[in-house]
Amino acid sequence: MNQSWKTFAWASALFYAVLLAFIWSALTRRAFLQTESMLDYALLDLDSTLNGSIDTMLMHVGESIADELGGARPLSSERAATLVAQRDIDEVNVFDRTGLNLGSSDPRLPGTRIGDNSKSAPFMMLTNGVRHAYSQPFRAGAHNPDVRRKYVGVAFPNGDGFVQVGIDESHVTRMFPSIMGFIFDAWLLGETGFFLCADIDDGHLISNPARHRNEARFLAETGYDPNDPRVREDGKTTFRQRLFGDLCDCRAVLFCGHRVIAALPPAEYYATRSVYAAVMAFVLALVLILFVLLFRRIENDSNCLKAFYAAEETARAKDMEIAKTIQTSALPVGFPASAHFRLFAAMQAAKEVGGDFYDYFPLDDTHVSFLVADVSGKGITGALYMMTAKTLIKDTLLALRDPAAALTKANAELCRNNPANMFLTAWVGVLDIETGTISFANAGHNPPVKIAASDHAPPGHPAAAPPRYLTMKSGPMLAFMDGITYKLRHVALEPGDTLFLYTDGVTEALDLKNELYGEGRLLETLRAIPAAEMEPESICTIVRATVAAFSAGAPQADDITVLALKYVSHPQVFSRSFEATREGLAEASAFLDELLGPAAARSTDFALYQRLLPTLHIFLDEIGSNIVRYSGASDFVIDLELVEEPRGVRLVFIDDGAAYDPLSHADPDTTLSADKRQIGGLGILMVKRMATDMSYARANNRNRLTVFKTV
């Protein structure tokens, strides 16, 4: 049995592994992207928060100075210095609405004006009365490039100039631990991520996630190594560092003298990867196992089906074989040997058995019946029904001796017992051997063809009548309808005429183009047979051969049955009764002369019989004198038959004397010399030795001695 489900299972496992690898890599990628975007977002957020905090702080400072000054008025350098010191900033300027510096903590600036192309030009927006504050990021100073300073401007009410405060980056750096530490501690990065913030110079940690606070005071203690080649502190590159023992995805940025590191332990996103992978692995495995099981089930089912069909096919083939055996065994074996008719039949069963059969059997010495039938059912049922029908037709025919009456009775029987609703067509004929007349009845069967002998064409006529169908009206099929009475019809055969019967397997044979062999073709085939081959066996052979040639290559759909009967001659039997006396014997001798003497000459064939006359006289003398002398018979009958096949004369002596079988007695010794010879017994010996065939029978209290002599 086929087990390709195993191959399928292996293929599925391989597919599963590849798919899992793909899923794993996809999930890994996804987790990495999630980590990256989380870190990216965290740093962006942090940057704006840190900058925003400084801006807010400077804005508050600017506002308080603006409040204190009350308007755009000149500011002394002392007061500016006091303001700077009080507010812990690095620079303060006051500008009027034209951008003129009214006072500054930087002694170089008072009296200068913000130029159109100056870095401070955007601050002029504060003079239009719309904008209240403006902030600039840290940048290198115009006068001292080493100092990076940030400016925030706050407008006086009514657009009356503005106050500008500045703070150095290094200043912020110094303030960083005190103003920023809490931010980092409160900052959330996912669920497990954290920020590290350490002084670039001394590595002192100003921020530490709560859970690690007591364990590390310097960045180096967390495991972070700024010199690691993987580390890129540009805020855009994700790298890995082992922090507090956990491998973390990190991004780092330098900000105000501090190193800010956002770290996310991979567990956060990679854990979900494992969960997803596990779930998908499980689901996929389940699906694939289901597929494999389904495949196996289907395969098993299909194997079962195949086995079932194979078994079914075997059983069917067996059935067909049995049916064919039944069908074939039902056919009669051998053909009747008669001088007056010749019969031949053949049935070629189709692969799918049809229900054809033929039959022939004598009804008595002078009547022989023959039939062809086609049962509708196939297989064993059909074959058994065929047997029933065959037996029934034979029995009724033997009993009633009339084809029509037999079919009428058989039909009634078949209708009464037909559970499978089968039916059959049949053509049944009885040949009267003495007259050549066939009486027949047809139950829905194909019309037979009568082929007239060519030598019966009257002089002057070019040829015999062509073969023709006996188109007399047919009765219905047998077993089809109850209460049918079939009609008896007749067809006369002259010596040499032939009747050809067949089943629809002949006329309905198909060629490769699905064309029917047809009745026309059958008629043409029969017409084309030369007179010399117009014999039952060769007719059947020729028709079968043409059908086979016609349907060459196409499968045989139905049984092909052919039967041909040729009426050869009227029998020539002459019979006369004589007294069992010497006078009677003389009369019998005269009877022989009368039949076969020179005066009786008829034809050249007849002369052959006449040559037997002396021998026949010897037979008559020996057997007749025995009857007259010894049997005690009152009279005796002589049947003389001129036999054509093999040509000869048959003499039958029938007497009512005592039973006596001359064949049962030992022959006298013919080797003895004359003086020792027994006179007697020689007569029977002579007959025995001269006859071609001799037989004795006792029936109806009569001796019946048959002597046959060929010419």
Added chain:
Amino acid sequence: MNIEKSLEDGKLSLKIDGRLDTNTSPELEAELQLDGVKEIAFDLTDLEYVSSAGLRVFLTAQKAMMACGGRMTIANPNAIVKDVFDITGCSDIFTIV
């Protein structure tokens, strides 16, 4: 059946014409007066056939000739007669010339 008979110096010549059977053999038997006959010569040229009844007549004559040291000859049997002689073993007994 017709029999032509002549007797000369103890030689009886018989020419049998027709059929020799149950009906006719008594006639032949009647013609065979064998006193003083030393030789019998049958001419069967025109004998159509012979049945066992006729054969018996020939056999009787043969026995008589053998008994008196005489001789019997059969001339010109046709095929059927010859056949009968052969079948019955008479060909070996009779002198067929």
